[in-house]
Amino acid sequence: MKYVLRHATILTMDTEETVLSDGSLVIEGDTIIYVGKDSALPPSLPATCDQELDLCDTIVMPALINGHTHMGMIAFRSLGDDCPDRLRRFLIPLENVCMTQELAYASSRLAMAEMLLSGTSCAVDMYFFEDVVAAAANEMGFRLYAGETLMEDPHCDAQDGQQGLEKTEALIAQSRGNSLVTPIIAPHAPYSNTVEVLKKAQALAKEHDLLWTMHLSEMDFEMEKYQNEYGLSPIAFLARQGLLDSSLLAAHCIHTSDEDIALLAKSGTRVIHCPGANFKSAKGLARCPKMREEGILVGLGTDGPASGNTLDLFTQMKLYAILHKNGLHDRTAIPAKSVVPLCTSEAAKVLKADHTIGSLEVGKKADILVLGLDQPNMVPCHDPYSVVVYSSGVQNVMHVFVNGKWVVRDHKLTGVSLSQLRDEFFLAAQPFFEEAGKRSL
Amino acid sequence: MKYVLRHATILTMDTEETVLSDGSLVIEGDTIIYVGKDSALPPSLPATCDQELDLCDTIVMPALINGHTHMGMIAFRSLGDDCPDRLRRFLIPLENVCMTQELAYASSRLAMAEMLLSGTSCAVDMYFFEDVVAAAANEMGFRLYAGETLMEDPHCDAQDGQQGLEKTEALIAQSRGNSLVTPIIAPHAPYSNTVEVLKKAQALAKEHDLLWTMHLSEMDFEMEKYQNEYGLSPIAFLARQGLLDSSLLAAHCIHTSDEDIALLAKSGTRVIHCPGANFKSAKGLARCPKMREEGILVGLGTDGPASGNTLDLFTQMKLYAILHKNGLHDRTAIPAKSVVPLCTSEAAKVLKADHTIGSLEVGKKADILVLGLDQPNMVPCHDPYSVVVYSSGVQNVMHVFVNGKWVVRDHKLTGVSLSQLRDEFFLAAQPFFEEAGKRSL
Numbered sequence: 001m002k003y004v005l006r007h008a009t010i011l012t013m014d015t016e017e018t019v020l021s022d023g024s025l026v027i028e029g030d031t032i033i034y035v036g037k038d039s040a041l042p043p044s045l046p047a048t049c050d051q052e053l054d055l056c057d058t059i060v061m062p063a064l065i066n067g068h069t070h071m072g073m074i075a076f077r078s079l080g081d082d083c084p085d086r087l088r089r090f091l092i093p094l095e096n097v098c099m100t101q102e103l104a105y106a107s108s109r110l111a112m113a114e115m116l117l118s119g120t121s122c123a124v125d126m127y128f129f130e131d132v133v134a135a136a137a138n139e140m141g142f143r144l145y146a147g148e149t150l151m152e153d154p155h156c157d158a159q160d161g162q163q164g165l166e167k168t169e170a171l172i173a174q175s176r177g178n179s180l181v182t183p184i185i186a187p188h189a190p191y192s193n194t195v196e197v198l199k200k201a202q203a204l205a206k207e208h209d210l211l212w213t214m215h216l217s218e219m220d221f222e223m224e225k226y227q228n229e230y231g232l233s234p235i236a237f238l239a240r241q242g243l244l245d246s247s248l249l250a251a252h253c254i255h256t257s258d259e260d261i262a263l264l265a266k267s268g269t270r271v272i273h274c275p276g277a278n279f280k281s282a283k284g285l286a287r288c289p290k291m292r293e294e295g296i297l298v299g300l301g302t303d304g305p306a307s308g309n310t311l312d313l314f315t316q317m318k319l320y321a322i323l324h325k326n327g328l329h330d331r332t333a334i335p336a337k338s339v340v341p342l343c344t345s346e347a348a349k350v351l352k353a354d355h356t357i358g359s360l361e362v363g364k365k366a367d368i369l370v371l372g373l374d375q376p377n378m379v380p381c382h383d384p385y386s387v388v389v390y391s392s393g394v395q396n397v398m399h400v401f402v403n404g405k406w407v408v409r410d411h412k413l414t415g416v417s418l419s420q421l422r423d424e425f426f427l428a429a430q431p432f433f434e435e436a437g438k439r440s441l
Numbered sequence: 442m443k444y445v446l447r448h449a450t451i452l453t454m455d456t457e458e459t460v461l462s463d464g465s466l467v468i469e470g471d472t473i474i475y476v477g478k479d480s481a482l483p484p485s486l487p488a489t490c491d492q493e494l495d496l497c498d499t500i501v502m503p504a505l506i507n508g509h510t511h512m513g514m515i516a517f518r519s520l521g522d523d524c525p526d527r528l529r530r531f532l533i534p535l536e537n538v539c540m541t542q543e544l545a546y547a548s549s550r551l552a553m554a555e556m557l558l559s560g561t562s563c564a565v566d567m568y569f570f571e572d573v574v575a576a577a578a579n580e581m582g583f584r585l586y587a588g589e590t591l592m593e594d595p596h597c598d599a600q601d602g603q604q605g606l607e608k609t610e611a612l613i614a615q616s617r618g619n620s621l622v623t624p625i626i627a628p629h630a631p632y633s634n635t636v637e638v639l640k641k642a643q644a645l646a647k648e649h650d651l652l653w654t655m656h657l658s659e660m661d662f663e664m665e666k667y668q669n670e671y672g673l674s675p676i677a678f679l680a681r682q683g684l685l686d687s688s689l690l691a692a693h694c695i696h697t698s699d700e701d702i703a704l705l706a707k708s709g710t711r712v713i714h715c716p717g718a719n720f721k722s723a724k725g726l727a728r729c730p731k732m733r734e735e736g737i738l739v740g741l742g743t744d745g746p747a748s749g750n751t752l753d754l755f756t757q758m759k760l761y762a763i764l765h766k767n768g769l770h771d772r773t774a775i776p777a778k779s780v781v782p783l784c785t786s787e788a789a790k791v792l793k794a795d796h797t798i799g800s801l802e803v804g805k806k807a808d809i810l811v812l813g814l815d816q817p818n819m820v821p822c823h824d825p826y827s828v829v830v831y832s833s834g835v836q837n838v839m840h841v842f843v844n845g846k847w848v849v850r851d852h853k854l855t856g857v858s859l860s861q862l863r864d865e866f867f868l869a870a871q872p873f874f875e876e877a878g879k880r881s882l
Contacts, residue, residue, distance in 0.1 A: 077821060084772075118818075279763040310818050322720040326725065326726075332524065377835070380519065394835070
């Protein structure tokens, strides 16, 4: 298909930060073949298009990138949110007993639906049964970085880290040539894996030129453990083991000293910040403005639905801006223009995918978000960056294209029935709900 | 009209915190005449209704109450959000030059549309030209506490505080017998009014048995001024003047000592907390959990669109929970169940209107919000309070009734054209935009 999108305010997110008023964009197949002023659009171009969209009352921008989530965990959402022993009372036992391939698959389909409907085209997922999560991404037309979680303790789909590595290798083989799915190696955290498995994970990433990711410097007990056992922070521990590198996406990094930040910067480690989930669990605020000053690439994540509840990045962009403004006691800090890259151009750099996605430029993949300005909360638009960060919400997501495919049209998924996704999810989750019901008593 | 709403999960927000599964509710005229289990609904009751709604996949709860906003300020939204001298560069000069009755009216209509579409039926507004804001509320079917801002400096619709008081008296006379509009006396802040005007405002509130409101303990310069001039906090200064009482709604109260909180509690002063706007302007977090422990009634506000940008209370509820959890370093603090009252039952007590609104009980006015559970972000619903606070967004607001009138139906305003509201706003705001454009250069 060939589409022309006309008369929009276009936030290209290119290196010159070009903003086009009355801009146009042409998609051919999976690729953007024109971005520019509508007045400069060669008349021959729209003439060859299958469809023309007049988007005069919209902002067109790159679709958003979610740097850290756990899509298979939808069944946990709203369960024991404010409970003191939630992890031991609900999460771990329910995951061990009730998490199945069927549930991970149905949950991931619903999670992708939620992300697409909230303008997100791409996510880094770390969970179990990632082979079926990858299959779901292909069906849903969603761009996925799929990471099978590696843990030393026996869990729902592997006996230990080594078995997880084997599953990861299978996923790598299975994903070859897939235009939407890229495998990623995903040890859960330093404290839940042996150093041997962490080193194998890093080596596997290097061997296949892939990214790897883990939770890092997130938990109070984690900070204490490494201090007590090694007299080091977990980041310093990893650095000493040679386990920080420029292919590592470190999720959270809430607790960091200046030395930790220097180690992350020197190694080229990238950081994924999940402010909503971190604040909900009262863990504190990662020092991302300082990290970015030191040259660390930062992306934003929603975390999983068990932690952050919603999977929309508008909430995370707004939180990033206001939490850091307040933390720095400076209302002029963290301008909106510096926040949008965290889910677009900088996020694509985090994923080493900035040649492909993260900005609207000729030759890039057509992962595009169209935000309507017709709802009252979007009026007026003195500054499109400001509108995206401070005003926008899920209700404003009008259209989404992923890899050139029109997947959200007029606020609705195309080609897949939302009620069917929900039915499938509830069917797959029935044993989970029964078990959760017993535990709530 | 007589409606029966059936088969919903009903959060009644009554004093017993009753939650009904498969609940039903009947509205006759402006009043709720039945709330209970659907199985206990007398068959004769639905038989007499004009319309029956099957709400089996929804949460029905009281429509939300916004304790503090400035509806006339839509034109400022997204203008100079991150600008260091925003107040002097944009806000004050544009307000003085361009704020007209026409703009305040059109802006308020759009703000009410935004609030209704985000589940809010009632707001405390403090701005200028409140006579036309009141007219707009009647037209939009919105429940309004209308406060003409009192300021000593000359401003767009009065020369000084005294003239503002006269306008307030006219508003009181004009609003007599109005079922939707209640006047409120609204000095801007202690520092922007003479003590004489503050005392007259308080006396006027007392004379007519009305509420009064002002910004309090919000600004750094305010704290310094009262410390330097009187060796007191602004709250202690007001207390010494006899200017705290149980009809006062103090907005913000960010900076409070234990002594301040004791003074607020002793006097019965109510507090409106606007966490989103406060964090965006890097002013800090009001100590509301402590205030509530001390018996102070607290409500939530969005603040105006110039400060908080969006007027939806879902964002504020979520922020309240997570900011205070993080501030208290306790993920179990501020459970969702304790947050919903801030926009419903406790908010109604703040307004001394809990005999009328804030809960779903027989005899109360039918101000009702229906949240759809059909969108992916609402799946599953282990706990409806948790879903409301952590999962819900504007996109889930399916129906809203205000005073028994069905004002939002299937996510759309009834009886008023949104595009017409926008057109009217842009027409009225044209001189503002021209002037703003010059100042942005």
